Amino acid sequence: MSGMTIAVTDSATMLRRNLRHMLRYPSMTGTIIVMPVVFLLLFVYVFGGTLGAGISGAASGRAEYVNYVTPAIIVMTVAGAALTAAVSVSMDLTEGIIARFRTMAIARVSVLTGHVLGTLVQAMASVLVVIGFALLVGFRPSAGFLAWLGVGGVLLAMAFALTWLCVALGQVSKSVETASNLPMPLIILPFLGSGFVPTESLPSAIRWFAEYQPFTPIMETLRGLLFDTPVGGNAIAALGWCAVIALGGYLWSRRLFNREPAR
Structure with missing residues (x-):
C-alpha cells in the first residue's frame, strides 16, 4: 500500500478509537451540550427582553434576541467541542498510550488526525442538539x-481550525x-465580539478588538446565512x-508530536 493509503487507514482506526471513547464516557459530550444550552436559556429568558429591545427597538425584544444570540451559542458549542481535543490528547500523553503508538508500525500523523476527526463528529452532533434546543x-x-x-461549511471549517489548535x-x-x-x-x-451585543454598543477600545478578532466575522457570517442577509466581506474574513x-x-x-518525548 502507498503511504497515503496507510495514513488514511490508520486515521480511520484512530477515529474509531476516539468515537468509542466518546460513547464510553459521554459526560464530556454532555458538558459540551449543557453549557451552551444554559447560556442560551440564561440570555434569552433573563437578559433577552432588555437586550433584545436594545437591538430591535421593540418592546417584545426577546423573540428578536433569540435569533441574534443563537449563532454565538453555536460558535461556543464548537469551541467547547474543540477544547475536548486538548483534554483527550493530554490524557493520551499522560497515560503513555502515545509512547506505545510511537513503537507501532502506523502512520504518525494518524494519531493526531484521529483526535481531530473524532472531535469534528462530536462538534457537529453537539451543534445539532443545541440548534434543536434553540428552535x-x-x-x-x-x-x-x-x-x-x-452554515455547515463554516462550522466545519471553524471546528477543524480550532481542533488543530487545541491538539x-x-x-x-x-x-x-x-x-x-x-x-x-x-x-x-x-x-x-458581536456574539451577545452589537459591537457598536461596546466601548471604543473593546469595540476595536471585537471587530477584528476571529470569532466576530464567523458569527456575522452565520447570521447572514441563517437569516438571508448580506454577509459582505465577513465570509472571506471568517x-x-x-x-x-x-x-x-x-x-x-x-x-x-514529532519531538515530544514520552511522558
Whole structure:
C-alpha cells in the first residue's frame, strides 16, 4: 500500500478509537451540550427582553434576541467541542498510550488526525442538539437549503481550525487540568465580539478588538446565512481566519508530536 493509503487507514482506526471513547464516557459530550444550552436559556429568558429591545427597538425584544444570540451559542458549542481535543490528547500523553503508538508500525500523523476527526463528529452532533434546543425557545431562521449548507461549511471549517489548535495546546500542557484550562479563552471570545451585543454598543477600545478578532466575522457570517442577509466581506474574513488557525495549529501540532518525548 502507498503511504497515503496507510495514513488514511490508520486515521480511520484512530477515529474509531476516539468515537468509542466518546460513547464510553459521554459526560464530556454532555458538558459540551449543557453549557451552551444554559447560556442560551440564561440570555434569552433573563437578559433577552432588555437586550433584545436594545437591538430591535421593540418592546417584545426577546423573540428578536433569540435569533441574534443563537449563532454565538453555536460558535461556543464548537469551541467547547474543540477544547475536548486538548483534554483527550493530554490524557493520551499522560497515560503513555502515545509512547506505545510511537513503537507501532502506523502512520504518525494518524494519531493526531484521529483526535481531530473524532472531535469534528462530536462538534457537529453537539451543534445539532443545541440548534434543536434553540428552535424550542423561539429560534426561527429563514435560511434555505444552500444557506444551511453554507452554515455547515463554516462550522466545519471553524471546528477543524480550532481542533488543530487545541491538539497543539493539549501537547504543550503538563497535565490534563492545564489542558482543560489553556483553551478556555476560546469560550470567552464570543463575549468579546458581536456574539451577545452589537459591537457598536461596546466601548471604543473593546469595540476595536471585537471587530477584528476571529470569532466576530464567523458569527456575522452565520447570521447572514441563517437569516438571508448580506454577509459582505465577513465570509472571506471568517474563512481566512479558519485557514490561518488551521494551518498554524496543524504545523504546531505536528512539530510538537514529532519531538515530544514520552511522558
